[in-house]
Amino acid sequence: MARTRVHNFFVSLDGYSAGETITLDKPIGEAGRLFQSFDGRFIHGVHAVDAPITFDRALTSTWGQGIGAEIMGRGKFGPQTGPWTDDGWRGWWGDEPPFRTPVVVLTHHAREPISFANGTSFHFLDASPADALEHARGLADGQDVRIGGGPSTVRQFLQADLVDFMHLVTVPIVLGRGVSIWDVLAEVQDRFTVESTTSPSGLTHQFWNRNR
């Protein structure tokens, strides 16, 4: 049974997980402080980096385990809005996007797929969450699908009851504004069993496992 998983979903104490306005300079809007606690070098394993293995990093390392495809919102792929122009944009990540699997990018505007040598490919799709998930499963070769964000995309998949597992990380800072997650979690929390623990760094990790 393949799962749909959310990983490393960082949320402030007041429940905000990204800024409302994405620009080329600020890919996650005003919420950059959230991600100062996040060491993305560990998404491919605790051995990947010459740095101490901490709990936060060990939990981060589950990000790619058994993942065959990701689904992301357009804002995670780039700052543009409206129809695509021929500007050569291939995502924020240069020649080595960290995904190493097919990625479905949700957008109302069609575009040809893009492929990279490291196994990453971007597929642009105008679809509902359920249809996007079906498409991603077709690309995932029987493995799990990750909902990669941003927060508005995670909200949509939670509301459509398409998330089996979510690793939510509460960061002890107050942002004051952004895209909130609390209201949708209030709606869906009864579907999940939630485990919570705080690591010595001050991050509170929550594992939300959907009840069967």
Add this chain to the structure above:
Amino acid sequence: MARTRVHNFFVSLDGYSAGETITLDKPIGEAGRLFQSFDGRFIHGVHAVDAPITFDRALTSTWGQGIGAEIMGRGKFGPQTGPWTDDGWRGWWGDEPPFRTPVVVLTHHAREPISFANGTSFHFLDASPADALEHARGLADGQDVRIGGGPSTVRQFLQADLVDFMHLVTVPIVLGRGVSIWDVLAEVQDRFTVESTTSPSGLTHQFWNRNR
């Protein structure tokens, strides 16, 4: 830089991590209660099993990340002592040993290597910890080496200052007897930075990272 790592080293409150006498019926002596808290199905990743992803299981899943070889004591391979007899023993694990890499078995008695279709192979070696580690590194293809136990083997590698990382798990039970780890940790603790957190299950996870 390849590391030498210990994973899922389970210890009782009184510091015992295995029974003193290993038999075919009791591979870890009298300490079986320690491992009732351990879900070995997750050593190859959080996606590997159709069961909720808990913190304990997520931390367990770091076991195989970037590991190219294991070193184990003879007692982990089998209950026999003295020269090997032609009894067909190929380890406790049947046709699918969970290692999937070369494994160096420390023994004073020579024996031909054994190979399995899933990538596991056992190489029998009479050597000091330092020499065994050098041999394992030669088999590990640049990846990390895991010291797989039992506790006496972990003790030897700690005393020889050959351990870079150790995931120690304290289980809230009292065993009363067995192979103790506290005395050697008293000797070596100053070489490490220790991070500790307790998961909702009651297990206390410690990550020991060697100082540089």
